[in-house]
Amino acid sequence: MSPLDITLRDPETPRSTLGRPPDYLHEAHTLRSWFFTTDHKRIALLYLATITAFFVVGAIAAGLVRLSLIVPNGQIFTSDTYNKLFTVHGVVMVWFFLIPSIPATFGNFLIPLMIGAKDLAFPRLNLLSWYVFIGGGLFTVADLVIGGVDTGWTFYAPLSTTFSNTYVVPALIGVIIVGFSSILTGLNFVVTIHTMRAPGMTWFRMPIFVWTHYAVSLIFLLGTPVITITLILLVMERSFGIGVFDPRLGGDPVLFEHLFWFYSHPAVYIMVLPGMGVISEIVPAFAQKRLFGYRFVAYASLALASITFFVWGHHMFVNGESNLAALVFSLLSFAVAVPSAVKVYNWTATMYKGSIRLQTPMLYAMGYIGLFVLGGLTGLFLATLSINEHTHGTYFVVAHFHYIMVGGTMLAFLGGLHFWWPKFTGKMYPEAWGRVSAIFIFIGFNVTFFPQFLLGYLGMPRRYHDYPPEFQLLNIVSSAGATILAAGYIFPMIYLIWSLWFGRQAPSNPWQAKGLEWTTTSPPPTHNFETPPTVDFAPYDYPLRTPADV
């Protein structure tokens, strides 16, 4: 189609679109071309819109929880409403935002680009997994918002099977359905990484982002079926009285916790590993230096994905586990610190003596490293049997996993979103606003969650609606921090959408970053590369600066 045809068809086309290379966004504009697309890049954007909507639902629930906790006697909501609110927050954030967040959006968009493929191995399966995801997700969210469930995101038996009077079964069915979306995405990634790499793209030329997604896909594939069967058993018990977890029917409630955490502990690494991949791309690009210890970082990803399957018992130290089992699980949990620390040291060493540019993605990445260290170290506290006895089920645990999931995954998600936004959309975001919101999020996050470490250590239990008045000051500080955090989330939603129409046109490689995805145009053409790439360079081949880099 010549430029003249475009002007004839659409006289209002901005001049900047004339004469530019074809891209996946402007190939077609119909709704059909979006909802029946098999292009991995468009499916990634469908996921991005969906998980953002789920994030808003979960965030509103979190805001209401923080609102309720401003006063000690629980006057703002009834205890039932409070239980339903934190369940909405937990279920939506964990199952429908954090788990799919980076893999389904960035992974979907970038894995084929990074390994030089035209698409994922199974494009129709990829679209199916989005429909499965949105179907299951909307079903559960509607159930949570209209009916309400009060079990928390963990669905512990016997509360979920016997005592809860809320709509547990529909929520479970939605979560089971969404699990299949995870499995199909993981399957697609593994097959794509094994079979679709461009000529010359050997395993150790792949970016760490691809390595971490390979590791995460293994967890999707090995963990998700177990949670599926566990939740099916829960539905069977609640609906048909096939007792597996209820002692009166011959079952055992602790069995549920074992099966649940066999998946749900690895699920933490489903949330964290992709973020590590994002940080491993951002840090070398903004330090203009090779990633320090590339192979160590790659192997550390696989090590995390393996060790994580052997630590589930640390969730049950006080739930009737034998001393020997607790000791073994405690030791294995300490072992997780080794590959995690390898990564942190490698990112730090990459920055050392680099020429660092403090643009928005780098601000997020540096925030990530700091918060991840805090979250990780408090994880070691919790893995220690004696400290766990004191802090189990308190706000200390809540603060710990929010440092990992928000301080880790959420910051990586936002950092990656800014880093690849020019590639996704062909537009630059406004840099000043980006920096402001990154700083808001970092400050807001710490003000919200650091007081919760103190509250937990002082003995405030999680999931309680009212608390002794002496905890009020710290709770007010925490809720105040949540408003700063909320502002930090709202800014990007506004200016990123604004940039779609008014942002500066993005060049192919705005950050002078390395990697195949930056060699194609922004946004990429439908089949990703004008000529199929051949790889004859090492990963992160940034120019060598000092003898220490060699």
Added chain:
Amino acid sequence: MSDVTFPVGIDVHEQFANADQQRHAAQLGMWIWLVTELLLFAGLFMVALVLHIMHPGSVRAAVLHFKFWIGAANTAVLICSSFTMSGAIMLSRMGWQRWMVRCMLATAALGSLFLLLKGYEYYLDYAEHMMPFVGQPYALEGDPASRLFTNLYFVTTALHGAHLTTGVAILLWMAWQAHRPGFLQARQNRIEVYGLYWHFIDLIWIIVFPLLYVVGR
């Protein structure tokens, strides 16, 4: 011979560089799916093993009620069906499309026979009051561990039965597609990939049968 053999091949999808890559991707995809299926059943197998170790007496009481000979007959039926499925795969590689369809129909028939026998077995269980969740008094009342094992038996065999039913449905659908010439020229790979699934359902039963019917007898 030309009315027996047909050309064998594969339509290459646009995201793949060549047919080999597509074949490799499809087979790897199915293997990975089967790993997730194995993990799905593994949760149930683990519970069964734990019960075998913790409550051997109760498990034995339940196992003695299960219909060993129906289970054994079904094992034989499924092994035969794997044999006919292997035949279908071999014939598909040779391009004998009509004989391949006949083998697939035989496989589907054996799968259906399994389901019929399984249904009859459920009926016998019901008649012996071994279905604690339907509201009738339970044959082994006062033995909660045996009740858990019985429940597990129903969940596991029902899940396996659901997989087999899906398998038979896909088999019939593909046999219908393959009744026209040209199927093997475009889609021979489907038979190979589907064969993996069918053998896998068979394999799951080979684990289920000893675990639920034999051990502790």
